[in-house]
Amino acid sequence: MDITTRRRLLEGIRRSDQASAAFTAANRACTRAAKAAADAHTRITRDLQLCVSANELEAAQAAYVALARREQEARTKVCRTFTASRAADGALGTLYAPHARGRDTGGQRRSAVASSILGELAESPRDLVLAADAILVSTSGGKDSLVCGHRVVTLAAEAGCLDKVVWVHADLGEESEWPGVRELAQRQAERYGVKFRVVKADPGLLGLVEKRGMWPDAARRLCTSSLKRDKIAPLFTQITDALGLDEQALIVSALGLRAAESPARARKLPLAIDARASNGRRMVLTWHPILELTEADVWQQITDAGLEYHPVYDALMPRLSCVFCVLAGFSVLVRAVRLCWALGLPLPEKYTDLESRIGHRFKEQYSLADVVAEATRIEAAEGSLTWRAGDAIRDQLGETAAATYLHRLALAV
Template identity: 45%
Template sequence: MKTYNALRTIELIRCASKAAGAHRAAQQAFRQAHDEHSTTQTQLTHWRDHINATGGNDRAPPTHSALLAAEHEHQEAEHKVRKAEARLQRTSAMLRPHRPVLNRYSNERRRRRATTLLLDRLADHPVDLIRAADLVTILTSAGKDSIVAMHRTVAAAEAAGCLHKVRVVHCDTGAEWPGVRELARRQAERYGIPFLVVADEGGLLGMVENRRLWPDAQRRLCTSKLKRDPTGPAITKWVAELGLARQAVVLNVMGVRGAESPSRALKTRLALDTRKTSANRLVLTWNCIHELSEQEVWREIASNGLEYHPIYDTGLPRLSCVYCVLAGTDWLILATRVCFALELPLPEIYAALERRIGHSFKQDVSLNAIIAAARMLDALDGTVTWRRGDALRRHLGPAAAEQYLAALTH
C-alpha cells in the first residue's frame, strides 16, 4: 500500500471509530432518557390513579405535591428524551459516510489492529513517511536520545529532499542543568533547522509551589504540563502557516527508547496521537530510535560527532530536570554532589520549597535526607570530579572517547 493511501486509511479508521463511539454514547444516552421517562410515567400514573381512586377527593397537600413533583419530573424526562433523540439522529448521520470502513473493520479491536499494522509498515519506510508528511517536528530535551533521534530524522529528511519540513522544539522546564537550552539550540543549528523554545510560566518549581505537591509516577503532571501541552500551540501555528486546504500530516519525532522502561517498551515505533489529531491535522508520533540500546546510542553519538551535554560525564544517566521526581535515590544523591561541585544553589532552593509546602520530594525520601547523604559522601570521598569524554570512556572505551574529543575540537 502506498504511503499516502496508508495515511488516508488510518485517518478514515480514526474518523469511523470516533463516529461509532459518538453513536454508541448517543444510543446509551437515549436508553437512559427512555428509562427515566418510563419511571416518571409510572409515578405520574400512580398518583393520578390514587386521586381517581379516592374520587378525586384526596387533594391533601402530600398527595398534591407528590403529583406536582411527578408531573415536573415527567416533563423533564420528556425533554431529555427529545434531546437524546436529536443527538441520536445527528450521530446516525455522522456514521453514514463511514459505513464502508465500519463494515470492513467491524469492531474497535479490528480497527485498532488495522491501524497498528499500517503504522508498523509505514515505520519501515521513514524516507517515504517524511516525503508524505507536511511538517516534521522534533521534540528535543537535548539529551543523548534526542540528539540521535534528531540526527536520524535529519538523515531521512535529507534523503527525502524534505529538510525544509523539519522544526525543532525544546520544552524548558526551568529546572534543568545549566546550558541545556543553549545545547539544544546548537544541536538544531548544526543541521540548519528552525528552533523553538516553549516554556510554561513558573516552570516546574512554580507548578509545585502552586499545587503544594511534588509530582510522582502516578501523577506525572510535570510531563503533561511542562512538556506535552506547550507543544500543541506550536504545532497549531506551524500547521496554520502551511495554509493547506486539506488535513496536514504531522510527524512528531521523540527520542523514546523501549529499553528505558517497561512502559516505554510497550510503545510502538509509530503511533497515532489521538490527542493532537483533529480535522485539520493527522499527528503521528515517531519513536525513531525505539529499538536502540544505550550502547548503540553512544555509538551513534561517537561515530557522528554529536555534541552531548557534559552532565553525562559525571555518571548521571539522563539529562532531565536536575531533580527528577522519577529518579532513584542514588541518582538524586549524585545530582546533589554534582550541584555542590558546580556550586549550584539548587539543592537549597529545592529543600526550602519542600519545607514551605510540607510535602516530601519523594514518598520515601526527603530532599533534606538526600542532601545530608550527599554531604556525607563528599566528606568521605571528596568532591565528585569528571573529565570531558568520561561518558564515552565508560560506554565505548578510552580510544573512542579520544577520537570523539579530537573530532569535536576540529
C-alpha cells in the same frame, strides 16, 4: 498501496476511532444521567413518606424534572453518536474495500488495519519523511532526543526535504533544568541547519509543585503533560496554519523514546496516530525512530557522529531531565545534589525549602531532605564530585571511544 491511499485510510481510521470514542463517552454520560434521575425519583418517594414540607417536595420534584430532561438529552446524544459511528465505520469500509482482501474494518479489525498501515510506513522511513508536510523533533536536549533528531535529520537530508524539519524544545527554566540546556538544543538545531522553536514552560517544575502543593509521581505524572506536551501542542496549529494547505496536512512528530527505558515505553509502537493532536485539518503521527536502541547504541551513535551532548552526562547523570526528576532513583538524586554543589547551583536548598513549606514529601519512600543528607555524608567521605570531558562515553564504551569522540567533536566545532 500508495501514500495518498494510506493517508486517506488513516484519516478514515481516525474519524472512525473518534466517532466510536464519542459514542462510548455518550453511553457513559447517559448511564450517569439515568442514575442521577433515578436517585432523584427515589428521594421524592422517600420525601412523600416522610411528609416533608410542600416547599421541599416542590424543590425535589423540580430537581427530578431537570435530571430527567438531562437523561433524555443524553439518550438523544447516544442515538446521534451511534449513527455517526456507524456512518464513519461505513465510510472507512468503503475506502478500505478495494484493499481488504476478504477482511472488513469493524471493531478489532480497524486497529489491525491501522497497525498494518502504520507498521509499513514505519518500516520505510524515507517514504514517511517524503510524505510528511512537516516534521517536528521534540527535544529535551538530552542524548536520546539528540540521536532521534540526528536520525530524522539525516533521513530528511537524504530525501532532500530538510526544510520540513522543526527542532522544538520545551524550556522549563533554570529552576528546573541544568544550565545551558536551551542553548545546547539551539546549537544542535543550528548544526543541522533546521528551524528551531522554543516553547516556554514557565514556571517549570518548582512553580507547578508550588501551585499544586504536591509533587507529581509516576502514577500522576502531570509535569510531562503540563510542562512539555501541552506547551508543544499549539505548535501543531501554528504549523498547519503556516502550511496553508487545501487538504489535510500530515505532521510527523518525532520523539526520542526507547523501549529499554521502561515497560510502558516498551509497549509503544514505532508509529501511531496522535488522536489528541489530529483533526480534520491535520493528521499528526507520533514517530519513535529510536525505539529499538539500547543506551550503548545511543552513545555509539553520538561517538560515531561526534554529536555534542550536555556536560552533566560526563558527571554520570543518566538523563538530562529536570535536575530533580520525580522519576529518578535515590542514587541519581544524590548525585544531582552533589553536581549542583559542584556547579554552585542553589537548587537543593530551594527544593528542600519548598518540600518543607508544602508538607509533601518528594517521594513516598524518602524526602529530598534525606537525599541531601546522604549527599552530605558522601561528600564528607569522598570530597566533591569531579569529572572529565568524555566520561559518559568512557563509562559506556571505553577509553578509546572517548578519545575518538573528543577528537571528532573538536573537528566538528
